[in-house]
Amino acid sequence: MSLAVIHSRALDGLAAAPVSVEVHLANGLPSFTLVGLADTEVKEARERVRAALQSSGLAFPHDKRITVNLAPADLPKEGARFDLPIALGILAASGQLDASRLDGFECAGELSLAGHLRPVRGALAMALALRREASPRRLLLPVASAAEASLVEGVDVREAAHLLDLVACLLPAAEQQLPRAQAAPRQAAEPGPDLRDIKGQAAPKRALEIAAAGELSLLLIGPPGSGKSMLAQRLPGLLPPLDDEEALESAAVLSLAGAFMPARWGRRSFRSPHHSASSVALVGGGSPPRPGEISLAQHGVLFLDEFPEFQRTALEALREPLETGRILIARAARHAEFPARFQLVAAMNPCPCGHHGSQVQACRCTPEQVSRYQGRLSGPLLDRIDLRIEVPAVAPASMASAAGGQSSAEVAARVAAARARALHRQGCSNARLAAQALDQHAHLGAAEARFLDKTATSLGWSARSYHRVLRVARTVADLADETLITTGHLAEAVQLRRGFPVA
Template identity: 75%
Template sequence: MSLAIVHSRALDGLAAAPVTVEVHLANGLPSFTVVGLADTEVKEARERVRAALQNSGLGFPHNQRITVNLAPADLPKEGGRFDLPIALGVLAANGQLDAAALARFECAGELSLAGELRPVRGALAMALAVRREAEPRPLLLPEASALEAALVDGLDVRAARHLLDVVAALQPNSEQGLTRAASPPRSTPPRGPDLADIKGQQAPKRALEIAAAGGHSLLMVGPPGTGKSMLAQRLPGLLPPLEDDEAIAAAAVQSLIGAFSPERWGERPYRAPHHTASSIALVGGGSPPRPGEISLAQHGVLFLDELPEFPRTALEALREPLETGRILISRAARQAEFPARFQLVAAMNPCPCGHLGNPLKACRCTPDQVSRYQGKLSGPFLDRLDLLIEVPVIPPAELQALAPGETSAQVAERVAAAQVRARARQGKPNAQLAAQELAEHATLDPAAQALLTRTAEKLGWSARSFHRVLRVARTVADLAGIDAIGPAQVAEAIQLRRGLPSAHQH
């Protein structure tokens, strides 16, 4: 036959839209044309396919006009993922393999010039999209990508190392089958750094425990060297292991940039971009759009050190995903939506020199310099943070005398118990409770209600700040194993939102 059809998929954000690869051979001047909104990488497939077929000992129709159409024509296609579908389409159109057998599969893969199959980005996203189909086809992928796709349950994934393996399996009446990819073993990931390594700092450790139990965002303010970064690095170790659906969602985003390996299955992402990162680096972008740091931290921790040093536009871009748990990237031609259900942990110095409030070293900043430095964080941005705490300096002599504190495993037990209480009551972490849900799940006794109302009026809190303190108080009660929220829980939640140190602490 002179026309062959091969099924594949193109990445469109986290979605993997179906693409029909149509290959037509015709008489005429020899040419090899790829149409269908293909970028440079896809058009370069012509040379990779030609060399791979020749070096594999397979026939290439040199004296014919080859037209490859990637449909739908208005969907951008990028990457080397269409090398394998195009090569198989050329062979099927030329009668070198069984077109009917090929039509049963969906395939993707990059080809080396020798015909070896190389992994592609987004294998997990592709597998998730295929599983949603009413009648999912088997997936044919390079070996490394097939191991990734096999993490999706209920899907037939076949792996191949070389183009010749695929061709042999797709011959008429062939008894040679493609290897079925097995899901790699899923082990519990290591906890990472231990909280017992940090001596003292009981109040910040308590805030970290509350943040872990309720999924709350946290800003730590303190002089250099007080342990802010060490505390942030230990937050993933306090969180329970990812459930299968969460692990798949986190891994799918990592797969879009080729950063996921099956050995890291179930590991909570921990992203710590440098403070020179732009708003596009955090949010995502490009053409076609790719996820940024906030999406790569899906179901994990995003740590922003030296928070005021980040560009103002980058910090303001965090406001919407902190509220909604998703990010919509809109461009003139297309839109792409990525998940953004992450836990924000940030750290900053209280002033430019870093020593405001440090009893061991005098601050040399003027009140105006302190105000300008802290003013880099807008009120609406700070309003969206649940916990704002100070991490004080511990004198060296006192630090040496302190005994090691609780381990991460001990704190993680309490965190897990509190999360179980919250999910049994409302099906989600306390940080995700909507305002209308707080009335049902975070009721206060009269004394606690009076304390919270009085404090909110005195400090001039917005309704958003009021609700955030209420969510934190709900988490404090869950850690204590009680249903009622009393004055003690509200008082602790208020203390955990004291704000930034004043410039008048000189």
Template identity: 70%
Template sequence: MSLALLHSRALAGLSAPAVTVEVHLAPGLPSFTLVGLADTEVKEARERVRAALTSCGLRFPHDRRITVNLAPADLPKEGARFDLPIAIGLLAASGQLEGVQLDQLEWAGELSLSGELRPVRGALAQALALRREGAPRALVLPEPSASEAAWVEGVQLHGARHLLDLVAALKEGPLPSLRAPAPEAAPAPALDLRDVRGQAGPKRALEVAAAGGHHLLLVGPPGTGKSMLAQRLPGLLPPLPFEAALESAALQSLVGRFRPEAFAQRAFRSPHHSASAVALVGGGSPPRPGEISLAHQGVLFLDELPEFNRQALEALREPLETGRIHIARATRSSEFPARFQLVAAMNPCPCGQLGNPLKACRCTPDQVARYQGRLSGPLLDRLDLLVEVPLLAPAELAAAPSGEGTAAVAARVADARARALHRQSCSNADLPPGTLHEHAPLAPAAATLLQQAATRLAWSARAQHRVQRVARTLADLAGRAELQVADVAEAIQFRRALPT
């Protein structure tokens, strides 16, 4: 047979569209042509496949005109994932694999020059796409990638370490199958909220943020515990549902950062303030997920918030509202999920000592205004909680109680989240404005207080809705169905302006 057809998949976000690998051998001037909108990595497969087949003692058709087409031709292909299907296609087209049902299999894998199979990015995304389409095919991957894809239930998997092992299994018997590992509970977080001494107000804000999925900004002088508080937020969040954990792990797999031991753990991403807009929201050619997508279903911590590039911060505005990021380019576009919880920290002024009772601030009012002005009003409008973290005197810090640990606070957070999910099937932070009157009903006095605060503080409708959502979370923590004055008053206090 001079023509072989195999199935594989490209990577385009999390969709992993199907690709048909067509290998054709014809008489003529010997050549090896690879077509189908392939990038440099894919075209280099010619040399890897040639060397791998020769090293394994398999016959490479040097005397034939070889044409490999990756269809559809208008879909960009990238990476070394097509090495394995191209090599198997050459063996089938040259008659070295006869009677093998290749149409029942789907292939992906990188070849070394000795024929060993190396893992590829996006194995989880490929398995999810195969399950979603319901294609009656098994997936053949290098063993490390197959172990990664085995988390997806309902997909038949075959793993191999070497090309010769795979060829022998195709000729002589069934391919070795892999079974999905039993999901294990994520280990307890190593960071305990009890480590943060004092700071009862910011701790309360952290609990509210965890219970409702709200975005949080911590403002205070250096050394007050802002970073410590942010790092302990993932430990307060409930465990991820299995399907949500799969989606989060698939995003990690797209960039080669999936770790089985961290499966079902909430992601915690903390990019440096020098990160560009592309690094934060994603992009490049081909488009890759950024930090906001890698933090999907987890926490994105931005320390020294005003030091970030203004363009990078403004790029966060749409994902904060929609939970998705759509990256459009002239030749292609990709969409990635980005439902993350933002926790940001900043100093109140350039020197950081504004409001410090122990050390005078050296900044002028103009310098303070310019520093805080690096955060636009629309961005601040999308944050639910703006909390000041005060500096404690040494004697006060030494005498401050350690407070509750992570386990006790996480139990209350889990109860509040369960109430919200039972009532509205989503977190309080994701409540649509049109359903607030139904799921977050205000007592008459509470409604009056909210309207007075919105008028006096010149809040936008978005800010008013966010305060009502925070009040809904406070009522859930207290076990109340209706929002009372105390809930609204505390929510208003959690949305204080930046110190000046």
């Protein structure tokens, strides 16, 4: 036949939109034309496909007019993922393959000049799209991408390492079946840094436990070397394991950036971009839009060290994701939405020299310099951070003593129990409680309400601050396994929100 249609998918944000790769062979002046809003990488597939077919000993129709259409034409196509469907379409249109055997597949893959199949981004997104649409088609991918896609249950994923492997299974008289992909074996999580390694710092450790139990954001303020980074690095070890749906959501976003490793399936991400990162690097963007560090930290931890040193536009870009849990990238030509359910942990010095308010070393900064430095963080951004805690310098006597305190495993057990109580009561973590749900699940008695009203009035809190303190108090009560929020829980929540500005 002179026309063949191969099914594939294009990445559109976190979605994988279906694409029909239509290959037509006709008589006329020999040419190879590719249409359908393809970018430069896709158009370069003409040379890769030609070389791969010839290197594999397959016939390339040099004497034909070849037209490849990627439909729908108004959907942008990018990357080398269409190399494999274009090659299979040419083979089917020229009669070298049984086109009917390709109807039940959706495929994607990059071809080397020797015909080997190379992995592509977004294999998990393709598998999730097939499952969501309940499509009967099987997914045909390179070996590395197939191992990733096979993590999605209910999708038949087949793999191949070379173009000739596919031809051997798709010839008209072939009886051999393409091998089914096997999910990578789940490896036991390597033990991470332990909370017991941090000497002293009882209050910051308590704040870290509360942040883990309530999925709350945290700002650590202290001089250099006080242990802020060490505390942040131990937060993932306190969080409960991801369930299957959360693991899939996290892996799908990482897959879009080519950063997912099947061996790390089910582990929470810990992203720590440098403070020179731009707002696009944090939020995402580009053409086509790709996820940024915020989305790559989906269901994980985003650690921003040297918080005031980030660009102002990058810091302000955090405000909406902290509230809504999603990012909508709007451009003139395209829109893309990415998830943004992450836990923010930020760390900063109290002043440019880092020793403002320290009892150990004198500060060299003027009051104006301190005010200007702390003023880099806007009020609306600080309002959205649940916990703000000072991390004081550790005394030399404490450093010389042996490590003590509770281990990460002990704290993680309490965190898991508190999270389970919240899920049983309201179906979500305390950080995701909306205002109406707060009235129901964080109801205060008369004395507690008077205490919080008086505190909010004296400190000049906004309604957002009031609600965030309620969420923190609800978490403190969950850790204590208490149904009602008491004045003691509220008092601790208030203290955990008064760490900024530093006196």
